[in-house]
Amino acid sequence: MLRQPSKLNVFARCKHTTSSSIEQIRERLAAGPTFQDFVQNPTHTRSEWEDYEGKLRREKNETERLRLPPWLKTTIPSGANFSKIKAQLRELKLATVCEEARCPNIGECWGGGEHGTQTATIMLMGDTCTRGCRFCSVKTARNPPPLDPGEPEKTAKAIASWGLDYIVLTSVDRDDLPDGGATHIATTVKEIKKRNGNIFVECLVPDFRGNSDSVRVIANSGLDVYAHNIETVEALTPFVRDRRANYRQTLKVLKEAKEVNPNLVTKSSIMLGLGETDEQIEQTLKDLREAGVDCLTLGQYMQPTKRHLKVNEYVTPAKFKMWEEKGAQLGFLYTASGPLVRSSYKAGEFFITSILRGRREKSACTTEQ
Secondary structure (H helix, E strand, O other): OOOOOOHHHHHHHHHHHHOOOHHHHHHHHHOOOOHHHHHOOOOOOHHHHHHOOOOOEOOOOOOOOOOOOHHHOOOOOOOHHHHHHHHHHHHOOOEEHHHHOOOOOHHHHHHOOOOOOOOOEEEEOOOEEOOOOOOOOOEEOOOOOOOOOOHHHHHHHHHHHHOOOEEEEEEOOOOOOOOOOHHHHHHHHHHHHHHOOOOEEEEEOOOHHHOHHHHHHHHOOOOOEEEOOOEOOHHHHHHHOOOOOOHHHHHHHHHHHHHHOOOOEEEEEEEEOOOOOHHHHHHHHHHHHHOOOOEEEEEEOOOOOOOOOOOOEOOOHHHHHHHHHHHHHHOOOEEEEOOOOOOOOHHHHHHHHHHHHHHHHHHHHHHHO
16 A cells, blocks of 8 residues: 655655656666566576577468467466455456456466565456457457446455555446446546545556547546557558457547546557567557557567467567667657566556656645645
């Protein structure tokens, strides 16, 4: 749980905080764990990555699946913390994207990992999506079950009992609802903030089919981080995402959220390994920055089942490092880039929390003056 800074501490930090630039924020972040502390698989050394001689890219018209390289192999989830969170979620009938999307980091995030940071991304509005993206294993239907009106309060109570200071909410797409479920998500954020005003809330939301009113409802709900994933480069979007998802529509939604509430941190994510070129990736990064996006994550696409798109390429850790550096050059507040990085991952939450705390201190400083 976050504690409010004392007046003495506020004044002591006042001069430093009010003059903080992006570079100074990055210096503060550097004092904590490095990004690699979160994303490197400790069971594999750098030499193993560099010396790997397996095939990393499928040739044109080749149908055989690629073998998983060593840097993408993770341990089977286990441990007391993992079991505790899983039991609580089952008891409350809450869904998580961690399970539904078969995230490879579920054991580390739920179990706490080396840094003891427990994270679970709650998926609102049920476990059935109205869209059928070719990369996603969440089940789909034209008319999913109706929303649970008690879900916002139930979710807020569960989160309050966990004592976290950062929570990620995501959701399925609900094109069957007039507002796409925006009011339901906003109500959940408000319930969480009502129980703990200090908690930071990130919402990874749908595009609401570009509905500006729905974007406004979410942006003004009291959340801290507005996230919406662009997923892939523009040329591959029609082949990867549902036909109702649109590259330019995603950019529009992210830009509008920032215009509605300039204090929001906006965030997006790209999957690599679907056949995109370096030039297309770089253009996507530039498009996101032009839309005002603050934070970016890049991770390896992993085929969830045989029914989904095959991996076209396993991108090396060195290449991910290159995109991390490119993101910094383009001016993102932070760029989380690594094979096992996902749009909601505790490395990102650590970095964003540091940024938000700095802003909160600055705001308190201004109020006290």
